[in-house]
Amino acid sequence: MKSSVKVAVRYGIYTTIALIIYFLALRTIDFHTNPWFRVLNGIVVTFGIFSAIRDYKEEFYDEFTYVNGFKVGLITGFFSTLLFSFFMAIYLFHLDPGFKDMLLRDWFHNVNQGGGILIFILILEGFSSSVVITLANMQYFKKSTKILQNT
Numbered sequence: 001m002k003s004s005v006k007v008a009v010r011y012g013i014y015t016t017i018a019l020i021i022y023f024l025a026l027r028t029i030d031f032h033t034n035p036w037f038r039v040l041n042g043i044v045v046t047f048g049i050f051s052a053i054r055d056y057k058e059e060f061y062d063e064f065t066y067v068n069g070f071k072v073g074l075i076t077g078f079f080s081t082l083l084f085s086f087f088m089a090i091y092l093f094h095l096d097p098g099f100k101d102m103l104l105r106d107w108f109h110n111v112n113q114g115g116g117i118l119i120f121i122l123i124l125e126g127f128s129s130s131v132v133i134t135l136a137n138m139q140y141f142k143k144s145t146k147i148l149q150n151t
Contacts, residue, residue, distance in 0.1 A: 003056070003059070003060055004056060004060075004068055004071055004072050004075070005075060007052055007055055007056045007059070007072055007076075008052055008056075008071075008072045008073075008074075008075035008076040008079060009075070009076075009079055010052075011048050011049070011051055011052035011055070011076045011080075012048070012052075012075065012076045012077075012078075012079030012080040012083065013079075013080075013083070014048060014051075015044065015045060015047075015048030015049075015076065015077075015080035016079075016080045016083040016084050016087070018044045018047075018048065019041060019044055019045070019080065019084045020084065020087055022040065022041070022044060023088075032099070042129060042133070045077060045080065045126075045129060045130065045133060046133050046136075046137070048076060048077075048080060049073045049076050049077055049130065049133050049134055049137055050137050050140075052072050052073060052076040053069045053072050053073050053076075053134075053137055053138070053141050054141070056068070056069065056072045057069060057141055064141075064143070065143075066138060066142050066143075069137075069138050069141050069142070070134055070135075070138055073130070073133070073134030073137055073138065074130060074131065074134050076130075077126065077127070077129070077130020077131070077133060077134060078126075078127060078130055080126070080130075081122075081123060081126030081127055081130060082123070082126075084122070084126065085119055085122050085123050085126065088118075088119065088122055089119050092115055092118060092119070093115060100115045100118060103118060104117075104118070
């Protein structure tokens with residue numbers, strides 16, 4: 001397996017574990033229905049992608065390019081999104097179907113959309129935020145071609 005994919009998969013798993021722990025912690029204190037707490041998901045994903053790119057750059061500095069760092073960030077974000085969506089599908093359809101029904105009722109005002117729309121929204125949201133977070137992180141990690149000039 002290529003080194004960039006290994007790093008991305010490893011940090012994708014770490015990020016997924018952190019997201020699951022955070023969701024279950026919110027569930028235990030009954031805050032999982034408040035949408036404002038989902039903002040912290042972005043912080044968890046940002047830290048996971050940042051750590052993956054940082055680790056890859058430190059480990060493979062000579063071959064680090066913008067494209068390689070961007071690839072590591074995207075794979076990390078996409079992989080963690082898919083794993084977390086799989087967990088949420090199990091949770092919504094098997095562990096707590098009442099939560100799915102409550103979300104559908106509140107979001108779609110009793111329109112019969114089915115629970116699959118929730119997973120689709122979760123994947124779409126995760127993929128799009130992964131792209132934006134990776135772009136933002138790469139501004140920090142890219143190698144500069146500018147020469148500092150004293151004025």
